[in-house]
Amino acid sequence: MADIAVRPMTADDADRVLAIYQAGLDGGNASFETVAPTWAAFDAGRLADHRFVAVDTDDIVVGWVAVSPTSSRAVYAGVVEHSVYIDPAAQGRGAGRLLLEVLIAATEAAGIWTIQSGVFPENAASLALHQRAGFRVIGTRERVGRHHGRWRDVILLERRSPTIA
Template sequence: MADITVRPMTPRDAERVLAIYQAGLDAGHASFETTAPTWAAFDAGKLDDHRLVAVDGEGTVIGWVAVSPTSNRAVYAGVVEHSVYVDPNARGRGAARMLLDALVASTEAAGIWTIQSGVFPENTASLALHERAGFRVVGIRERVGRHHGRWRDVVLLERRSPVIT
């Protein structure tokens, strides 16, 4: 992990971020989406202050994390949904955990008390990562949507901040 650092995402990272996203989608267990959005669509859907990338020692983006609001209602201003993706060639080096830890610090500094996510149950690596990062399973949405012609369940995860009261 010594050769990996986390920094804010910038528009210069768009090509790598979207390529990593697409690689995750192509693997089949990351999202109901099948095609990464345009940068404009990605940019419009994510909160500016909580977009981070992991870069290797050569400065290449190897992973990213970002959040979206869960609702535009004021009462949910402290609740976000996150996504975290790592280049398949960089997995197992700790980048995803570094990204989640940095995201927790960023969101807590902004007064966000809950980070949520939905993960396919087959994505056991992501479920284990989230558990190690302090997320807990709050439920399973059974047969919530069709993906590649079959019904898929989604495990709902959340991390409640112990410092935001």
């Protein structure tokens, strides 16, 4: 992992972030979405203080993580939903783990007590990554949506902060 660093995401990262997002979508097991959004839509839907990119030694973005609020209600102010995507060519180098470590530290420092996500059961690498990062399986939403003409289940994961009471 010495060749991977994490830094805040900026608008200059847009092309790489969206290309990595699209590569994940093209793989078929990352999201119900099939086309990455525009940068304007991506930017508007994610909290600015909790977006990070993993970069290699040439400062090329190889992965990203970002969060969205789960609700506008004040009671859920400390709950976010996250996404993490790694360039297929960079998978297995520790970028996902580093991104989640930085995200967890940043969200806890901001008083966020729960990070949640939904992952397709077929995405074994993502499930293992999240469990190593302290996420637990909450349950499975069976046949929650259709994707490429077939029903898909989603495994719900969450990480509750042990430091925020």
